[in-house]
Amino acid sequence: MYGALLGDLIGSPWEFNRIKHEQFELFSPACGYTDDSIMTAAVADALLHDTDPASAMRAWAQRYKPQRGGYGAIFWVWLNNPDDEPYGSAGNGGAMRVSPAAMLGTTLEQVLQLATQVTVVTHDDPIGLNAALATAHAIWLARQQASPAQIRDALEQCYGYDLSRPYEQVQRECRHSELALPSVPEALTCALLSTSFEDCMRKVVALGGDSDTQCAIAGPVAEMLWGIPADYLAELRARVPAAMLEVIDGLYVGGGLRTG
Incomplete structure (x- = not known):
């Protein structure tokens, strides 16, 4: 999705230069796509063409190198060993x-089935899988025009997340972590407390x-929830390989695109 790739770009300068304020340039020369965008494109490719997600991830990793950062060490080993099983x-x-x-x-049940299919090839630990399902569930509900409060209630009930903390508390308690807990509930909290796509990005960074x-x-x-400003999409198309965008474009066929 465009929102995932844009988020990756906007957040990329700050992963190792972490800040606790919202006054930063959204699209600076330091922005670049990471493994997050490459793997999102790989998953889209696999689902659009009904192919093995593990094979798609390995093929896309060979095709593109992240502009910022790299692949996680354990994930990189998995990528380079086609016979490797999920690593928990x-x-x-x-x-x-x-x-x-x-x-x-097309239904929540199908969304969760597809999310499981593309996640368990690596993240078969219940915490990692739960986080992917919660994220997919939230996106699906927002697609159905559920309110942030309705999404929050559903995720808390289905996944046991506490998404009711005020932003100031989440920000104060946040520490850099690549674990699904606490990082995924933190990200979802920002989305559900936001008032626009830009506001969400600033809150997360x-x-x-x-x-x-x-x-x-x-x-x-x-x-x-809010749509994406047209100028943000122009920034995305100027900064991400055309082949990657072509795959992501395929997710929107027949579904339209809401712009903010």
Whole structure:
């Protein structure tokens, strides 16, 4: 989804230069796509063409190198060993790449089935899988025009997340973590407290956490809630490879695009 790729771009300068304020340039020369965008495109490719998600991830990793950062060490080993089984990850990587499942599923049941299919190839730990399902669920509900309060209630009931903390508390308590807990509930909280796509991005970066991945998680929810400004989409198309965008464009066929 565009919101995931934009979140990745916007958050990328701040992953290792963490800030606790919202006064930053959204699209600076330091912005670049990371493994989050590459793997989101891989998942979209697999689901659009009904192919094996693990094979798609490995093919896309060979095709593109992240402009910022790299692949996690354990994930990189998995990518380079085609016979490797899932490695029990409880990280946030499943959640950051799951948004295509929420776009392509026609029912919540199908969304969660697709999300499971693309997640368990690596993140078969219940915490990691739960985070991906919660993210896909949130995006789906926002697509159905559920309110932030309705989404919050559903996620708290289904996944046991506490999404009711005020932003100031979440920001104060946030520390950089690539684990699904606490990083995914933090990102979803920002999306549900936001008033626009830009506001969501600024809130996530100002957490001072795993900014690119958390923005990639929150971005699709904010996109479905508020839409994306046309000039943001122009920035995305100027900064991300055309082949990657072509795959992501396929998620929107017949579904339209809401612009903010």
